[in-house]
Amino acid sequence: METYLIERLRHEADLPPQWLDMLPFYAAARMCEMLGAVATRGIRFYAKSLTEDDWYVCGGAGYAIAEKGEDGIRMLLSRLQDSFQNTKHDWGPRSTFGRLYEWLAHENDDEAYDPLRDLITRHVIQTMPVGPGDEIFGKDVATRRLHSLRSASLEFGAHPKRLRKLLHAAGIIGPESLSLSDDRVLFDAAGTQHVLERIGHAMPLKEAGKYINAPRPHERLLFDAGFIQPFIRGGTEQLKDHAFAKQDLDAFLNRLLAGAVEIDQDGRFLPIPDAARRANCAAMEIVRLILDRTLGHIGRRLDVSGYLSVLMDPEEVRSHVRGPELQGLNLRSVEKLLRVSTATVKALIKGKHLPSGEMLNPVNRCPQTYVREADLKIFMERFASIDVLARESGTRGHLLRPRLDAMKIHPAFVLSEVDLAFYDRRELSEVLNTR
Incomplete structure (x- = not known):
């Protein structure tokens, strides 16, 4: 430090520029001493206890820091911050930098040290959680980093x-x-x-449901269908760890209620849960119809908020959610055409004597068994129950059965569930006058 100061006195114009040159001669010397004291003796050193020899050592240590310019000084500040990281004290610049900060903030107002104050201020703003409302060296912090x-x-x-x-x-x-x-x-x-x-206004799924006035379990249905989405997903499978933003929920309600006409609930217009039950469909199907603007008439109740305020005509909903028609005859129709009981038709299907299929009922969405008309026609042309044969022959089943047995004409199969015999018409065509 002394060599640097002497060279400044002798050949100031010829020296290579460095950060210390921004400070007057006396300020450069004193700043090096203060930096070195903090670096070697800690942020709470007692200045009056230091001897001339101590200050000599501090000045040398401080110059070793300051000659590296801003980078060297910021390395010292960062080291002080690191040593303060695991303490429970307030983590402000005064607590972290101790005597160095107090010396610049309260013990002198010499503008010669402003370059060091500016450096510390920039370092604090870039590395500490300070913002508007905080002060550094008596000046308000304008921007939070x-x-x-x-x-x-x-x-x-x-x-x-x-x-x-x-x-x-x-x-x-x-x-x-x-x-x-x-x-x-x-x-x-x-x-x-x-x-x-x-x-700041985020909420878990349960609270989100209350906020949009969706009854349980509709908040979960809306989430599963993707109509409401958390902007932060929790790290576990628990829904309470998800965060739903108030802004996003408001946007969903605005989309749901866009174009809705204010009406009173009556027997025709119903809320989403009731309309879903009446139309035999899922509530989320109705939500999709509303958001896609498929329904022609959407209402809203003034005395109810959010999700439950939306009203629609379940009959109109039904017309949009009706599934594809059955690809054949339902079992009731099969019973009538075969002129047999429900149990008989089920036994024929169970025994795979009568081909069948399954698809959703177009109205109630429940799985329903059906028989193709072509398959039923083939079955009826080939097979007939003893009762049908008796009617076609103008007799009764209990009278016809012994005659067939006597002619050694046996049933093609017998439905054990209903104890009913079916015969192959081809074997009977030469014996009986059947169709």
């Missing part, structure tokens, strides 16, 4: 514990931050502004 969990919690009204969980789920803070105290967990303020604004 970093947030801590604590500062973000205070600004956006989110509980620190939930805020920590949501920021971790969103990948904004890493797992190494989970063990730190709220004011030690730092993250970019500008880059997370949008997320933080949403977190």
